Amino acid sequence: MRFKYGMPSEVDCHLENKTKIVVDYSRVHVIGTVIAIFIVLPAIYIAWRSMWSNRDIFGVFDQPPEIFLPLTFSIVILHEFIHLIAHPQAGMSNESIVGMLPKRLVFYAAYQGEQSRRRLIITLMSPLVLLTIPPFLIAPWVTPSVVPFLAGLSILNGMASTGDMMLTYKVIREVPPDAICHGEYFGFSTTNDHNSSKPT
Template identity: 30%
Template sequence: MKFTTKIPIGTTELLEDPTALIKNIDKLHVWALLFGIVIVAPGGIMFWKIIATNKDLIYVMDYPPEKFLPMLLVLMLFHEICHALAFPGFGLNDRSAMGFDRKSGLAFVSYSGVVSRRRYSVILLMPFLIITLIPYLLWIGGIEIKWAPGVSILNAIGSSGDIVILYILTKKEREKKYIQSNHIGLLKKTAPIIVNQ
């Protein structure tokens, strides 16, 4: 895996490509943000309220900024690492890259290669499964980690874009089995492309 401070591929040509899965990344981010705020955040809180107290839910939110912001940075990095774990070879190859975008300051991982629709779906869902669902299941099983509800809900909101992309993937050209994966993460201007193979 390479470490970089810029998106590892060109972007303009991808947005003009008629086979791009996502043609308007800015519109995707708006929809993902709305989905995260209107549906995912209340849904996450509702599910956690079934098994946790209000005090447990706000534990992380009560952190002072000097503790909350580094925790959020670590969460962002771990979220992206979870995506990379689903890349071919667990992301440990020349086609994988990880870093922080200089312009946005956001963490990202990318895989430049062809993957199956099924693997692409797993890549999209991996952070949600690991950081949101597993802490919930552990809590149900009696392993109550104080920061788990807050981190789980924050990650669910952060996974909103991944869930929106998965929805688009399931609705678009279902007969095609492969995706040219160009970027997965929190950055603008790149889009996966559906390919025939």
């Protein structure tokens, strides 16, 4: 695992017919923000509202800044940590990068080695599956005072996962099942690599 201040370097990809998965990340961020506010937030809210009051759902947002801000920061870190451990070798290889974009105050976990399409999808969706859905499922079984924190985790992480969902949709739609993903590219093994094992 390596640490990077700023964007990760572009990988030296030698796959055949290599194609960038995403060309314009700024556009993804803008569209993702709109979807998060107008689709994801209402959808998660409706799910929680079917079982809990607004006071329970939004209780965490009423916390003072000295509690709410560290909580939000912790969710961001936890979100990226789950991305990291979903990488091949559980994020411990030299191909895994944890970084920060200072101008946007955005943290990220990126994998710059080769991986299968399936593994990339798992990496992208892990935070949503592990941090947004389980809090909703266990909320009926915990102390009521904990419910607002579970709801806050579920809602904030769900919104933060919008970009991951968009990328997952793009990968499923555009990347062939037998393709290899390498950093921001996908492509196919070169002739000399056909007999080598495929990445996981």
